[in-house]
Amino acid sequence: MYVALLRGINVGGNNTVSMTQLKKLFEELGYKDITTYINSGNVIFSNGQTNPRQLEEEIEKELEKTFGFPIRVVVRSFDEMEEIIKQIPKHWEQQNDPLRSEASWRHNIIFLSHRIDNKNSFTDLTPKPNIEEMKYIPGVLLWTAKTSDLTHSTMITINKSKFHKEMTVRNLNTARKIYELMQNLQTNPHPSS
Secondary structure (H helix, E strand, O other): OEEEEEOOOOEOOEOOOOHHHHHHHHHHOOOEEEEEEOOOOEEEEEOOOOOHHHHHHHHHHHHHHHHOOOOOEEEEEHHHHHHHHHOOOOHHHHHHOOOOHHHOEEEEEEEEOOOOOOHHHHOOOOOOOOOEEEEEEOOEEEEEEEHHHHHHOHHHHHHHOOOHHHEEEEEHHHHHHHHHHHHHHHHOOOOOO
């Protein structure tokens, strides 16, 4: 079981990709148990392939052929997603509780392309104390910041970095839902697959 996370589609009317077309493309590639989740380009699927990097290359090539523009893709296996979810700091839950004063934090999981997935790639990013936290674990940066201080955070500068096009961001709720869908499909694959 895998998830393909597409970068930079359906944002502000640019790089439009229909989820129906996307699902059809994955079917044509011979993938099974295909489920899309929200319009930001999250495709859960199964495949006999065991190399996520090869899957990324295959999917990127076909996406460009089909939609006419390059789309960077990050693929994570079920086991990789499970490990990421386990690493989410416990205090993020408290910060998400609307009844607590800490509820004004934004929690993001920044999925890294294998081209930059290395702790040393981010040594020049120093989170600002009291307004943000960042933690590298293989495959992702876990980043959270006070909503009121987003424009002052170190991570806001990542859009100008050389790594910008090699990552794709999902908020905590989206990442958790993707993992939940993967869990469900792992135990209950689609009958037609």
